[in-house]
Amino acid sequence: MPHVITRASRISGTWVAILLAFTHLANDALTAILGALLPTLEAQFSASPFLLSLLVAAFTISSSASQPILGSLAERVGLRQVAAIGVALAAVALGLLGVASTVLVLLLLLVLGGLGSAALHPVSTSIVGGPASKNPSLAVGLFTAGGMVGFAIGPVLILALIAHFGIQVTPWLMVPGLVFAVLVYLLLPDFEPHARRRTHRRLTIPAFHRQTVFLTLGAALIGLAFLTYTSAVPLWLVNEYGIPADAPLLGWVLAAFSLAAALGAVVGGLSASRVGSVRTTVVSLLTAVGALLVGLQLPVGGGTLIAGAVAGFMLFASQPLLVVAAQALNPGAPSAAAGMVLGIGSGLAGVLYIGSGILQGLVGSVPVMQLTYALLLPAALLATRGLRAALTPRRRTAP
Numbered sequence: 001m002p003h004v005i006t007r008a009s010r011i012s013g014t015w016v017a018i019l020l021a022f023t024h025l026a027n028d029a030l031t032a033i034l035g036a037l038l039p040t041l042e043a044q045f046s047a048s049p050f051l052l053s054l055l056v057a058a059f060t061i062s063s064s065a066s067q068p069i070l071g072s073l074a075e076r077v078g079l080r081q082v083a084a085i086g087v088a089l090a091a092v093a094l095g096l097l098g099v100a101s102t103v104l105v106l107l108l109l110l111v112l113g114g115l116g117s118a119a120l121h122p123v124s125t126s127i128v129g130g131p132a133s134k135n136p137s138l139a140v141g142l143f144t145a146g147g148m149v150g151f152a153i154g155p156v157l158i159l160a161l162i163a164h165f166g167i168q169v170t171p172w173l174m175v176p177g178l179v180f181a182v183l184v185y186l187l188l189p190d191f192e193p194h195a196r197r198r199t200h201r202r203l204t205i206p207a208f209h210r211q212t213v214f215l216t217l218g219a220a221l222i223g224l225a226f227l228t229y230t231s232a233v234p235l236w237l238v239n240e241y242g243i244p245a246d247a248p249l250l251g252w253v254l255a256a257f258s259l260a261a262a263l264g265a266v267v268g269g270l271s272a273s274r275v276g277s278v279r280t281t282v283v284s285l286l287t288a289v290g291a292l293l294v295g296l297q298l299p300v301g302g303g304t305l306i307a308g309a310v311a312g313f314m315l316f317a318s319q320p321l322l323v324v325a326a327q328a329l330n331p332g333a334p335s336a337a338a339g340m341v342l343g344i345g346s347g348l349a350g351v352l353y354i355g356s357g358i359l360q361g362l363v364g365s366v367p368v369m370q371l372t373y374a375l376l377l378p379a380a381l382l383a384t385r386g387l388r389a390a391l392t393p394r395r396r397t398a399p
Contacts, residue, residue, distance in 0.1 A: 019187060020124045021146030023180040027087055028147040030094045030173055031117055032154025034059055034110070035230040035254060037097065039238045039245035040167060045103055049235075049365075053357020056231045058107050060350030062114030064223075067343025070115075071122030079123045084185035086119025091177025098162075098170025118343065125323055125338040127188075140269065140320040148262030148316065151230075155258075156251035163246045211329050211389040212340055215322045218383030219345030220352070221375045222285070225292065225315060227353045228372045229257055229308070236365045241300050249300075256305045261312035268317030277325065277387045281318040285380040288314035292373040296366060315376075322383060325390035 038052055045051075074082035093113035100106045128143045161169045234250045237243045243250065264284070271280045288311050295307030322345075323338050330337035359368045 016188060017128050017142065019180075019183060020128060021143055023083075023087060023184055024120065024124065024143055024146040025150035025153070026176040026180045027090055027117055027120055027150065029150035029154035029157065030091060030177055031059075031063070031113070032151045032230075032254065032258070033094055033097055033158050033170065033173065035234060036155040036158045036251060037167075038231060039234055039250070040162070041106070042235065042238075043245060047103075049361040050354075050357045051103070052231075052235070053354050053360070055103075055106060055110060056227060056357075057350040057354045059110040059114045060223075060227060060353065061347045062111040063117045063346070064114075064343045064350065065347030066115055066118045067122050067338070067346075068340050070119045071126070071338065071343075074119070074123045075126075079127065080185060080188040082119050083123045083188070084181045086116045086123075087177055087184060088181035089113070089116030090120075091116070091174040091181065095171045095174030095177075098167040121342050122338045125342070126327070140323050142266060142269075144265035144316065144320050145262035148258045148265060148312075152255040152258030152262065155254040156248070159246050159248060159251040163248075211386060212326050212337065214382045214386030214389065215326050215341050216345045216386075217348070218379045218381075218386060219319070219322050219341045220348035221379035221382070222315060222318065223346045223349030224352050224356070225288070225373055225376055225379075227349055228356065228369055229292065229311065230254055231353070232356070232360065232365055232369055233308075236369070237300060240365070243300070253304060253308055257308040257312035259312070260309035261316035264313035264315065264317040265320055267313075269320045271317070272321050277321045277391070278384050281321055281383050281387060282380050284314040284317035285376045285383070289373055289376045292376075293370060296369060318383060321387065325387050328390045 034056065038055075041047060041055070042052060047055075070082060070086070090113045093109045093116060096109055097106065097113075100109055124143055125140050128140060158170070158173070161173075233253060237250060237253070238245055268280055268284065291307050291311035291314060295304060295311060298304055298307055322341050326337040326341045356368055356372060359371075
């Protein structure tokens with residue numbers, strides 16, 4: 001059953017969506033700290049490609065694979081409470097990355113920060129894309145866009161602050177996240193817990209696995225391409241072209257990619273209502289492959305920024321469509337369904353990225369990046385099958 005409000009929000013529904021979008025922005029601005037810091041951490045800890053990929057995977061897995069569990073927990077004990085605690089935990093843990101003294105401390109902070117970030121996503125998508133939304137794909141797209149704008153701002157801000165004040169400045173970055181955590185706790189509505197609805201049993205029925213698994217696998221390969229760009233590209237630019245580890249160009253490359261991804265998520269939600277989810281997904285992913293591969297051949301500079309922007313736009317145009325499809329397949333557990341696609345999909349991407357790090361150490365970064373980007377082709381096929389499965393019941397019930 002859908003969520004039922006038991007205590008009205010202290011702000012209107014529109015402002016709830018805006019608050020969650022800005023909370024997503026603040027949260028993901030801080031999650032971008034890892035990609036921006038990788039070249040600095042590589043030099044500080046003499047880290048190998050495998051160790052760096054392990055750091056990326058630790059954060060990715062903890063921030064994603066836990067989403068279905070945290071989504072189910074939130075449905076039982078309170079969406080507002082879990083989201084607020086998660087945002088605060090992510091802010092504190094990730095803000096301390098710059099002052100971590102050892103690799104083990106880094107790993108612990110990344111895991112804790114990932115768990116905190118994970119709590120926000122399935123809760124928020126189930127609220128903004130719930131039954132009260134007139135256009136769930138657009139609503140989830142706007143929420144996604146907020147996160148991607150934050151992810152774009154994060155690297156530029158972080159590298160600028162480090163260049164002026166040193167890496168010890170990162171604890172101050174936790175302040176916006178703590179402020180939004182308080183606002184989420186105070187202003188969001190309360191929802192009826194789903195404890196008596198036995199949501200966990202809904203997650204084990206065969207239909208859930210048969211239909212949602214394709215969306216999840218497609219999301220995993222899309223997530224792998226995203227991780228590769230945001231993690232391997234900065235290292236590639238530093239190691240292959242001698243760009244300084246705190247150069248503004250690194251932040252702008254990630255910012256162009258992420259800002260375009262934010263716009264792509266919104267346009268993808270709009271496009272789906274006009275030309276269809278399947279067509280939007282296939283065209284966007286095929287175009288993303290071309291842009292990502294071309295970007296590796298262009299001279300560093302404006303061409304790199306443009307190719308990255310096109311790739312980000314196309315790569316994220318399909319994400320809200322996969323989430324909405326999963327929630328349509330599992331209306332009794334929308335948070336857990338969103339967590340399945342966003343969480344398990346990203347977790348699988350993190351596991352795959354460990355293998356990518358090993359291969360980068362053996363054969364170099366460029367061949368591995370090319371292989372990773374080519375995997376978007378099977379991602380399009382997997383996503384298409386899942387989307388068609390989600391659309392079938394709608395066709396049957398149409399008048």
